[in-house]
Amino acid sequence: MERSMMIEPVLAGGDGEPSVLDGFELCRAAQFDVFRDSLNGVFYPAKVEPTGHDGTLRHSLLSAIELTHLTLGFVRFGTETALDPGALGAYHVNVALSGAVESFCGRQRVVARPGMAAVFTPREHTYLPRWGADAGQLCIKIDRRALESELEAMIGRPVSSSVRFSLGFDLTGPAGRSWLRVVRLLLADLEAEQSLGRQFTAHREQLERLVISSLLRAQPHDFFEALRDDRRPVRSRTVKRVVDAIDTAPEQPWTLTSLAETAGVSGRRLQQGFREQMGMSPMVYLRVVRLERVHHDLVGGVGSVTDVAFRWGFTHPGRFADAYRERFGQAPSETLRRARS
Numbered sequence: 658m659e660r661s662m663m664i665e666p667v668l669a670g671g672d673g674e675p676s677v678l679d680g681f682e683l684c685r686a687a688q689f690d691v692f693r694d695s696l697n698g699v700f701y702p703a704k705v706e707p708t709g710h711d712g713t714l715r716h717s718l719l720s721a722i723e724l725t726h727l728t729l730g731f732v733r734f735g736t737e738t739a740l741d742p743g744a745l746g747a748y749h750v751n752v753a754l755s756g757a758v759e760s761f762c763g764r765q766r767v768v769a770r771p772g773m774a775a776v777f778t779p780r781e782h783t784y785l786p787r788w789g790a791d792a793g794q795l796c797i798k799i800d801r802r803a804l805e806s807e808l809e810a811m812i813g814r815p816v817s818s819s820v821r822f823s824l825g826f827d828l829t830g831p832a833g834r835s836w837l838r839v840v841r842l843l844l845a846d847l848e849a850e851q852s853l854g855r856q857f858t859a860h861r862e863q864l865e866r867l868v869i870s871s872l873l874r875a876q877p878h879d880f881f882e883a884l885r886d887d888r889r890p891v892r893s894r895t896v897k898r899v900v901d902a903i904d905t906a907p908e909q910p911w912t913l914t915s916l917a918e919t920a921g922v923s924g925r926r927l928q929q930g931f932r933e934q935m936g937m938s939p940m941v942y943l944r945v946v947r948l949e950r951v952h953h954d955l956v957g958g959v960g961s962v963t964d965v966a967f968r969w970g971f972t973h974p975g976r977f978a979d980a981y982r983e984r985f986g987q988a989p990s991e992t993l994r995r996a997r998s
Contacts, residue, residue, distance in 0.1 A: 756792025
């Protein structure tokens with residue numbers, strides 16, 4: 658009860674639901690299959706099964722809004738339910754406002770309840786075997802690239818892999834409550850039709866990024882220590898010389914040997930310097946830069962996937978497509994299709 662009282666004033670209305678989402682209601686008191694299809698349309702394709710009953714859900718409620726980097730939704734089934742979406746492909750936070758939800762992500766397990774949220778990562782299997790009949794959650798889907806780009810800006814170097822968060826997120830401590838206040842700020846800004854967030858997309862996107870950056874600072878993950886020091890990392894002249902060369906001409910047929918020659922050191926010393934200062938090898942950094950250039954061109958909608966990939970130094974279509982999907986969470990053809998549509 659103590660935890661619930663601490664959380665509700667931050668995010669909930671008088672009935673335990675986030676009042677800011679009242680204007681974005683999508684589904685209420687519907688048949689289970691209708692509610693499930695609406696939920697999957699907003700968030701992820703998932704196997705959703707009632708473990709209570711399968712008739713009309715008198716107390717069900719789904720409200721949601723899709724923004725630039727985030728999708729915000731309030732979900733209450735009104736009957737005990739099991740969900741299996743698998744690997745989400747996005748980052749996700751579930752903030753329980755009532756009831757309890759047993760949640761797994763990979764080998765991690767937590768019971769989300771008021772005061773304890775769950776933070777899911779893109780690549781590990783997500784499974785919610787018991788979503789309580791009285792459980793209502795604020796569900797926040799975070800675009801994978803948006804979070805990783807924010808992290809890269811914060812630590813001053815690229816990130817070559819998904820960020821793995823600790824699953825259980827304590828919302829009763831100073832960091833958790835601070836993050837909740839930022840979420841409430843975004844929700845409150847969406848409440849009024851004449852708010853700055855409603856009128857100006859750039860303003861709303863700043864609030865979205867603040868939610869993301871606050872999560873990165875509040876909840877432990879595998880880059881957490883790099884964020885504890887606000888100072889930008891100092892790069893040695895050796896590493897800076899190679900970073901500048903790659904950034905200037907990533908399409909060149911660089912090898913570890915040619916990069917080491919550019920730096921004037923051995924390949925082994927260059928690799929050591931990169932791992933210490935960049936968190937990755939020079940060849941991984943080269944691949945990251947090339948992928949970013951390809952992504953930029955595809956978002957611009959110019960050229961074919963094959964031509965753009967070849968322009969930036971990718972000569973093996975299969976390996977390129979796998980690397981692109983790993984970094985951006987979608988096929989390069991999908992990025993181009995969305996840009997042109």
